[in-house]
Amino acid sequence: MADDAQADCLFCRIIAGEIPSASVYDDAEVYAFRDINPGAPTHVLVVPKRHIRDIAAAEAEDGALLLALARAANEIARREGVAESGYRLVWNVGPDAGQSVFHLHLHLLGGRAMAWPPG
Ligand code: 5GP
Ligand code: ZN
DSSP: OOTTOOTTOHHHHHHTTSSOOOEEEEOSSEEEEEOSSOSSSEEEEEEESSOOOOGGGOOGGGHHHHHHHHHHHHHHHHHHTOTTTOEEEEOOOSGGGTOOOOSOOEEEEESSOOOSSOO
Protein backbone atom coordinates (compact mmCIF):
# COMPACT_ATOMS: atom_id res chain seq x y z
CA MET A 1 0.00 0.00 0.00
CA ALA A 2 1.23 3.55 -0.70
CA ASP A 3 2.54 5.59 2.23
CA ASP A 4 -0.55 7.78 2.47
CA ALA A 5 -3.02 4.89 2.06
CA GLN A 6 -5.47 4.23 4.86
CA ALA A 7 -5.77 0.63 5.99
CA ASP A 8 -9.45 1.05 6.83
CA CYS A 9 -10.34 2.72 3.50
CA LEU A 10 -12.16 0.47 1.03
CA PHE A 11 -10.86 2.27 -2.07
CA CYS A 12 -7.25 2.42 -0.76
CA ARG A 13 -7.50 -1.35 -0.39
CA ILE A 14 -8.93 -1.72 -3.92
CA ILE A 15 -6.10 0.47 -5.32
CA ALA A 16 -3.57 -1.68 -3.45
CA GLY A 17 -5.09 -4.82 -5.00
CA GLU A 18 -6.11 -6.21 -1.61
CA ILE A 19 -9.75 -6.24 -2.74
CA PRO A 20 -10.46 -7.29 -6.34
CA SER A 21 -11.97 -4.84 -8.80
CA ALA A 22 -12.74 -4.71 -12.52
CA SER A 23 -10.08 -2.29 -13.73
CA VAL A 24 -10.77 -0.05 -16.72
CA TYR A 25 -7.95 2.51 -16.39
CA ASP A 26 -4.65 2.72 -14.52
CA ASP A 27 -1.88 5.32 -14.60
CA ALA A 28 0.60 6.78 -12.11
CA GLU A 29 -1.98 8.90 -10.29
CA VAL A 30 -5.40 7.56 -11.25
CA TYR A 31 -7.19 4.22 -11.02
CA ALA A 32 -10.67 3.45 -12.36
CA PHE A 33 -12.87 0.39 -11.92
CA ARG A 34 -16.46 -0.69 -12.47
CA ASP A 35 -18.98 0.14 -9.76
CA ILE A 36 -20.11 -3.06 -8.01
CA ASN A 37 -23.74 -1.88 -8.13
CA PRO A 38 -24.01 -0.14 -11.51
CA GLY A 39 -26.62 2.55 -12.03
CA ALA A 40 -26.15 2.64 -15.81
CA PRO A 41 -24.70 0.36 -18.53
CA THR A 42 -21.39 2.16 -18.01
CA HIS A 43 -20.75 3.02 -14.36
CA VAL A 44 -17.10 3.54 -13.52
CA LEU A 45 -15.49 5.02 -10.41
CA VAL A 46 -12.45 7.19 -11.17
CA VAL A 47 -10.26 7.65 -8.09
CA PRO A 48 -6.94 9.26 -7.17
CA LYS A 49 -4.38 6.73 -5.93
CA ARG A 50 -3.54 9.20 -3.16
CA HIS A 51 -6.15 9.21 -0.38
CA ILE A 52 -8.29 12.36 -0.34
CA ARG A 53 -11.48 12.16 1.69
CA ASP A 54 -13.85 13.75 -0.83
CA ILE A 55 -14.14 16.71 -3.18
CA ALA A 56 -14.94 18.97 -0.21
CA ALA A 57 -11.52 18.13 1.25
CA ALA A 58 -9.60 18.91 -1.96
CA GLU A 59 -6.99 21.65 -1.65
CA ALA A 60 -5.60 24.08 -4.21
CA GLU A 61 -2.52 21.89 -4.66
CA ASP A 62 -4.80 19.01 -5.70
CA GLY A 63 -5.85 20.92 -8.82
CA ALA A 64 -3.66 19.00 -11.26
CA LEU A 65 -4.82 15.70 -9.77
CA LEU A 66 -8.49 16.69 -10.13
CA LEU A 67 -7.87 17.56 -13.77
CA ALA A 68 -6.16 14.18 -14.20
CA LEU A 69 -9.34 12.50 -12.89
CA ALA A 70 -11.51 14.42 -15.36
CA ARG A 71 -9.18 13.66 -18.26
CA ALA A 72 -9.09 9.96 -17.32
CA ALA A 73 -12.91 9.94 -17.18
CA ASN A 74 -13.11 11.46 -20.65
CA GLU A 75 -10.66 8.86 -21.97
CA ILE A 76 -12.67 6.04 -20.36
CA ALA A 77 -15.87 7.45 -21.91
CA ARG A 78 -14.22 7.18 -25.33
CA ARG A 79 -13.08 3.60 -24.64
CA GLU A 80 -16.56 2.64 -23.38
CA GLY A 81 -18.18 4.09 -26.52
CA VAL A 82 -20.26 6.71 -24.72
CA ALA A 83 -18.29 9.83 -25.62
CA GLU A 84 -20.68 10.74 -28.45
CA SER A 85 -23.95 9.61 -26.83
CA GLY A 86 -23.06 11.46 -23.63
CA TYR A 87 -22.30 10.74 -20.03
CA ARG A 88 -22.51 12.19 -16.55
CA LEU A 89 -19.68 12.88 -14.09
CA VAL A 90 -20.78 13.10 -10.45
CA TRP A 91 -19.17 13.95 -7.11
CA ASN A 92 -21.39 12.90 -4.22
CA VAL A 93 -20.79 14.88 -1.03
CA GLY A 94 -22.51 14.16 2.27
CA PRO A 95 -25.73 12.46 3.33
CA ASP A 96 -28.25 14.16 1.02
CA ALA A 97 -26.13 13.17 -1.99
CA GLY A 98 -25.83 9.60 -0.68
CA GLN A 99 -22.05 9.59 -0.26
CA SER A 100 -21.08 6.22 1.22
CA VAL A 101 -17.34 5.88 0.58
CA PHE A 102 -14.94 8.48 1.94
CA HIS A 103 -12.15 8.24 -0.63
CA LEU A 104 -12.60 10.77 -3.42
CA HIS A 105 -14.28 9.21 -6.45
CA LEU A 106 -15.74 10.58 -9.63
CA HIS A 107 -18.73 8.59 -10.92
CA LEU A 108 -18.81 8.16 -14.70
CA LEU A 109 -22.29 7.12 -15.82
CA GLY A 110 -23.34 6.53 -19.43
CA GLY A 111 -25.00 4.23 -21.93
CA ARG A 112 -28.57 5.37 -21.31
CA ALA A 113 -30.53 8.63 -21.28
CA MET A 114 -30.57 10.21 -17.82
CA ALA A 115 -33.12 12.46 -16.15
CA TRP A 116 -32.36 15.89 -14.82
CA PRO A 117 -32.54 16.76 -11.99
CA PRO A 118 -31.36 13.42 -10.57
CA GLY A 119 -33.61 11.64 -8.08
P1 5GP B 1 -20.86 7.12 -3.20
O1 5GP B 1 -22.24 6.70 -2.80
O2 5GP B 1 -19.93 7.25 -2.02
O3 5GP B 1 -20.83 8.34 -4.09
O4 5GP B 1 -20.32 5.96 -4.15
C1 5GP B 1 -19.73 4.80 -3.68
C2 5GP B 1 -19.88 3.77 -4.78
O5 5GP B 1 -18.99 2.71 -4.50
C3 5GP B 1 -21.27 3.17 -4.87
O6 5GP B 1 -21.84 3.44 -6.16
C4 5GP B 1 -21.07 1.68 -4.63
O7 5GP B 1 -21.86 0.86 -5.44
C5 5GP B 1 -19.59 1.51 -4.93
N1 5GP B 1 -18.96 0.45 -4.17
C6 5GP B 1 -19.07 0.21 -2.82
N2 5GP B 1 -18.31 -0.84 -2.47
C7 5GP B 1 -17.69 -1.27 -3.60
C8 5GP B 1 -16.77 -2.33 -3.86
O8 5GP B 1 -16.36 -3.09 -2.98
N3 5GP B 1 -16.35 -2.47 -5.15
C9 5GP B 1 -16.79 -1.65 -6.15
N4 5GP B 1 -16.32 -1.88 -7.40
N5 5GP B 1 -17.66 -0.64 -5.94
C10 5GP B 1 -18.09 -0.45 -4.68
ZN1 ZN C 1 -8.51 5.82 0.64
